[in-house]
Structures are given as structure tokens and as C-alpha cells.
Amino acid sequence: MEQVNVELVASRSLIATSEARYRLAVESAKDYAIFTIDLSGRITGWNSGAQNLMGWTEEEAIGAPANLIFTPEDDRNAIAETEMRLAVTEGRGEDDRWHLRKDGSRFWANGLMMPLRDDEGGLVGFLKILRDRTDAKRAAEHQALLVNELNHRVKNTLATVQAFTTQTLRSAASMNEARESITARLIALAQAHDVLTAENWDGADLAQIVADALRLHGGDGQRCQWQGNAVRVSARIALAVSMMLHELATNAIKYGALSNATGTVTVTWTMREAGSDGTDAKLRLSLRWEERGGPPVTPPTRSGFGTRMIERGLANELGGEVRLSYEPTGVICTLDIPLEMG
Template sequence: MRAAIPSHDVFEATPNPYLLLAADSPTFTIIGVNEAYLRATMTEREAITGRSLFEVFPDDPATPKAFGERNLRASLDRAIQTGLPDRMAVQHYNIRGPDGVFVERHWRPLSVPVTGPGGEVLSLIHYVEDVTSDVVGTRDTQTALTASDARYRAIVESSTDYAMVAMDLSGTITTWNTGAEHVLGWRAEEMVGRPSETFFTEEDRTAGIPAQEMRAALEQGRGIDERWHLRKDGSRFWANGELMPLKDEAGAVIGFLKILRDRTSQREVERALAEQTDILRSVTDHVSEAVFRLDPDGTILLANPPAGRLFGWPADELVGRNLHETLHHHREDGTAFPAEECIFVRALREGTSIVAEETVFFRQDGTPVPVTCTNAPLLRDGEVVGAVVTVTDLTARKRAAEQQDILNHELSHRLKNTLAIVQSIATQTLRGVTERHLVEAFERRVLALSRAHDVLVQKSWAAARMRSVMESVLAMQADLDRFALDGPDLDISPQAALSLSLLLHEMATNALKYGSLSAGAGKVRISWRTETDPSPTLVLDWAETDGPPVVPPSTRGGFGSKLIRMGLLGTRVAALDYAPVGLRAEFRAPLAEVLVH
């Protein structure tokens, strides 16, 4: 599967000049431009972006018949009105050089409308091909034909990138230059005397395209030739060119000159750009997030339909507005939010990425919207050229979290009531038991379960922080400063949290009765780690110090001792070492059963 090419990269990488224009006739504001266009028009991005196309490129006052602006404006209006691409014939449209002097230029323009989901035209992709060299070359060629056939042949033969084919009025080839051999594959001796339709495709020959081109050249002065053509080996290539009449010294038409250039690779880039533009539009139109394309000043160049729906604006009306001033102008408490204090404005200027886990944007009617927001800078040659900002509505998520909190607190209340009932029943049932320490041990175990439950409720019974479980249970037995906890604060499963709370409760109870916590200076160090060999395992170590001399138990003990021997999660992997300096214990459990998945 081919990796998708980012449409912005395609736009910048294409060797053909492109402009992105707002559909705001009659102004036609320039909102995007690629490097090829800047080179072709000798302009700077900062000098033309945001200005009217015709303010930047006025007609040459020194040209008597300068109709470039009028013709181009009409073409752009047609594209907006019809919603279809509008291609123009070659236009003589001089441009101003850096020194202010107009330079001769001839262009072949194409304007393609970019439409929204409702078919409305949002902007225009304006493509121009600089054909000045073609026009001047053709003009020079015709001059050379009139002045001297020898000069004509020298000019024609010197061009290798252009196929130049001369033919008589019937379309029979009379001249075939080196460029034609290079582009089309036939040698001159193979083609002179043959009909020019030889290198047209079968479908174009059937449709009478060669004759239509000659008729257009006679009636309009040129016939546009932009279509598939055939090489000698049968392969096809996309050609761009013209057919022009050849005249003798008296001005009578004596034949035609066809100039062709292989534009296959450029066409593929254009098709890739169009495809990626369609894909990008489809993706951004159907995601739930609001997506904005900004220039370096924070002006919105593109806003997807979800952005309009989320903030109550028509998406096209957001274009041209400053994002911060339009949607992020106040803080949640209603105080003004200056742009210079906004981390997103700063990140945009510095070209850095940033994520705001929760902030507030505002709808057009002033309603605050809780959102999470990300900024992805766009860089070109190390220079910040803008950013893509994605905004996600948190309203539903916050409402669900609030409802979950209510349910958790209700569940906690009911479960605590249940535990209290259990404890009350047990107390009544065991009232006659003379061994009160057994009753008290049972009550403390119920309390340990209750503390573990409190920790689990904080994370909706989905997980618990290991250190929080430990601290809540150990705090019932002694001051926490008598325990040293050392290990990664893991998210553990509810089953692991309950098992850990009971295990630590029994260990701490024994330490208070017989171990280090029974002495004033005694302490307990609890450390834990994960191991991978031979399998992922959680290892929990218990080490007592500064207590009375350790005496191993003479019997296997009661229920508490049984809980300890069962270990974590009932694995029964528990190693107890009754060393004289203090009890040491190691417990192991499969990591997969301990952690939350």
C-alpha cells in the first residue's frame, strides 16, 4: 500500500505555480502560494499574502491592449458561478519586476473551485503555466521563417525539449526537429511526408481532433493541444502544446507549426495534489474534531465543517479571522485573555508543538465550550509557515465524568453500608465469643477491605494506584513515617488491590504484635519491582528492622498466617525468613494479573 503524500507537501513540491484564492469576488484575496509561483512572478510570500490578486498584479499601463486583468477576473467569476474548472487561452499579462519595471510574460491559466459539502465554492486553486518562452520562441520562429529559412531551421533544430513539427495545409508533416525525435521517438526520415495524426491516439483520430485543431488555428490564431499522444513504441504521454498557422511574406497561411512538450510528470503531480486535496477534505469534513489551518499570525486559512458546527459559525466565515481573537479571547472566568499570554499564540510563533489538556473556547453566541487543543507547527526550510490546530469538544466527556462520579459515590455509600451491616451482624453473632482478639481481627480485616474500596472508587473501580492502597491500609496500623515505601507507582487491578490490602494488613498486624513495630524505634521497609525473567513478575519485599529479636512461630498460626502464606492474588509464592535482625518476606505474582489492561 502506498503511503499517503501530505497535500501541503505536494502543493509546495509541485514545480508548477499555484495560488490559493479566496472566493471573495471581486477582491480574490491571496490566501496561499507555493514556491514555484513566487519564483515565476518574482514576488515574496509576505508581500502578496492577504492582498487582492489584482492589487498585486495590475495590468501593464505601457501595454496598449492590456486585457489580462479583465479576462482573468471573468475566468475566476465563471469558476465560482459554475463550480467547474475554467481554463483560459494563453494570456499576455506582464508582471512587475523587483525594480518596478514590467516584464513581458505570457501565461496559460487554470482556475479550479474548491467546494464545500453543500456545493458552495469556498476558494479557488489558481494554476498558471509560464509559456513566455513558447510564445516568444514561436514568435521568433515565425520571424525567422519570414526572414530566412536557414535561420528558422537553426532555431527549430536547437530545441530538444520541445517537439516542433511543421506541416502543410493538409496536415502532412514537412519538418521534424530534434526535439520531436526526443519527445515522440520517430526520426525525421520516418515522419516527413506522413500525416500529423500519426502521433494522435486512436480515439482522438476517430473524434476528428487533428482537423479540429487546424480549424481552431485558422479561425482563432492557435489551436490548444493538451491531451494524450502516442510515441513510436506505442506508449502514451501527456502533451501540452499549440498548433499555430504559418504564413508567407504576403501573410497567406501556408501551413501549420505544432509545438509539443511532454508534461506527463507534471500532470501526475497535479493529479496527486488533487487526489490528496480530495482525501484531506474528506477526512477533515468527517472527523468529529474542529481542524484549523493557520498562517504564522494565527489567521485562519482553512476551517473544516465540524469547526463551524462546534462554534456556531459558517465554516467559510471563519476563514480570514484570527483564531485567538475569534474563539479564544476570554478565560473560563470571563476575564479577557490577551494574545500575548496565550501559550498557543506563543507556540505558533515559535514553531513548537503543544497540547492543552483542557481549556475554553467560545461559540459565536458567547457560550463557553470546554475543549482539548493541540497545535502542530508547519515548517519550511526551518521557517514557521503556520500550524494545524485540532480542537476536541469535551462537553459530553465532562458530563459523563460527572455522572460517573455521582454513581461512584452512590456505590461507595451503599457498599460501605453493606460492610457496616456485615460487621454489625458479625459483632452480634460473635458477642458470646470469649476470644475477643479474634473478633477484633475480623473487624480490622473488614476495615482494610473498606479502605481498599475507597481507593478503587477514586478510579471508578477500574484501577488503583499501588502506593495509595498501601498507605490507606498501613495508616490504620501505625504512623506512615514508620514505613519506607520504595517502588514504581503502578496502576493495579481491583483484584490485586483487595489482595494487597489484606496481605499488608496481616503483615502490619503481626509486626505490631511481635515484630519491629512493637518497639518504639522499629521500622518496616516495603519495596517492590518488576522482573521479566523467566516471565513478567511483580516482586514485593517486606523487611523489618530495629525490633525485638525474632522468634519463629512454633505453629502454622491462624487465619491471618494463612492469608500471608497465600501471598498476592492467592499465588502461594511467599518466602518468609525469620532472621534475628528482623523478619524478611518476599511475595511474587504474575505481572499480567496485577496490572490493569
């Protein structure tokens, strides 16, 4: 009898030691959410990693249904029950999907569900392990977005290059003139691309776009000035405005305010709200190019490629309005477009 009691005590001590080691191992895995579920689908164990990742304390989680971590759409599709079935039939149920935190926010996780069995092999519950993979998911989505954006931009850029090359060759007086015009436009386009590439094509600071465009044509603080609200614009607006300023600056150097030693160019811009009733107000960008002090201006007898690009192409591209005015005192160009923030 005494021998039986000794063996019973030793067995219980071994079980307690084993459980303690198991609990220590589970609690040490803080980078993983680990919890157990009974056959009815209710949570029976909850480690500190689960609390850190999902927000519920152990007291809050124990006894709650396991589907509290699933999104409403996954709950409607009985994903928790599907994982349990796979764990029984396949030995494990694994997936990557969005899950819910206590505060309602979502996180992307790799999940693994395995069956828990007793010494006789009977099914007594399930073990669920989650690892937060939100950063990797966001990075993959961002990469895919960048690739799609790059494809779109490459097509648009090639179309732009094709358009101004064709028009330049058609209207240039000589091959030398055509070569110079095409090269200058390519440089302007490349410079705008450099600015956007430095910002991962998330947009650009409008002041930098304006400053770079004017400096590219020799503009300094004395003859070329710019001022406006601090605003980041989308890549689409940045490219379009950069090309517009290039055409205006090129014309100013050839015929306008920058063709002599005294003329000046001023570029200003503002943001304003525009809505039909004030409740659906959207921001718009108003930009103004103004020349002063150059030779007297006379309206051109025909529209060149640059003029057509500004008046029609730019307006269509940005869904706004562009006006070119050939005042005797200098060319004025105004741009009014919906503002896309970068």
C-alpha cells in the first residue's frame, strides 16, 4: 500500500513538473499567440503572446468562443469550424488571413491549428498558434502597388515621349532644333522622375517641383521667384506641372521675360475648398505663372506643341482648367485643378 502511494505521489509530481515546463515554454513564446480550444470551440488556455497580440487578457479570453478573433466575413463562413475539421482530418489546419484584435483593428497572421489528444488518443481539444505577419503583408501589398504604378507610369512616360517627339519633329525648322527641343524635354521629364523616385513615387513637394523646373532653365532668386502653401502633390500632378513649367520657361527664354536681362517670372500657388454646398468641399490647387519686364508680347499666330500640351493635354490629364493669356506686359498662365495629395 505504501509503495502504491509513493508511486502515485511520484506520478503526480512528474505530471506537475511536465505541466509547469509546458506552461513555461508557452509563456516564453511571446512572439507567438498560443491558445487552446475545447471541443465546443471555447478558449481554455491563453498565453501572454496572445494577450500582447490581440489585447484580451487571459481572464477575458478563457471561456469565450474562439471565433472572437475572426473577422465578420470569416465568421459567417465558419472558418473556425473549418480549421478544426482540417486539424482532425489532416492533422493540422494552416492558413494566412486577417484576424481581429480587441480594439477592432485587424492584423494579418499565419495560423496553425493542431488537435490535442489524451494518452489514449482521444480528441480533447485544439491548439492554435498565430504569428503576426502584418508588416510582411503590408510590404507585399505596397510592392505590388509600386509595380502596378510603375507599369502605368512607364506607359504614360513612353506616350508622353512619343507625343512630344512626334510633334517636335513635325514642327521643328531643322534637325538641330528638333534634337535640342527633344533633349530639353527629356531632361525636364527625367528631373521630375528623380524627385519622385527619391520619394518612392508617393508624391512630391510642390515647391521643390517648381524650384527645380525654374533652376533647370537658369532661374535664380532675382529673376525667378516662387511662393505658395506647403503642399505635397501626387506623382501625376508633379509630372504634369513639371512639364508645364518646362514649356513655359522654354518659351520665356526664347521670346519672353527671360529672353532679356531685366524680365522676371513669378510662380505662386494656393489651395482652396470648392464644394456645391460646403458639406462636400474638396481641395483645389490654383497655380499662376506670370511674366513681367520682357519684350512686348503679341499672341502667337499658331499654337505650337507646348501650347497645345498646356491648354488641352494638361487640362484633360488633371481634370481641371488651364488658361494662357498673352498680355502685352507678359505671358500669364493659370492652372486650376482638383488637388491630389501625395
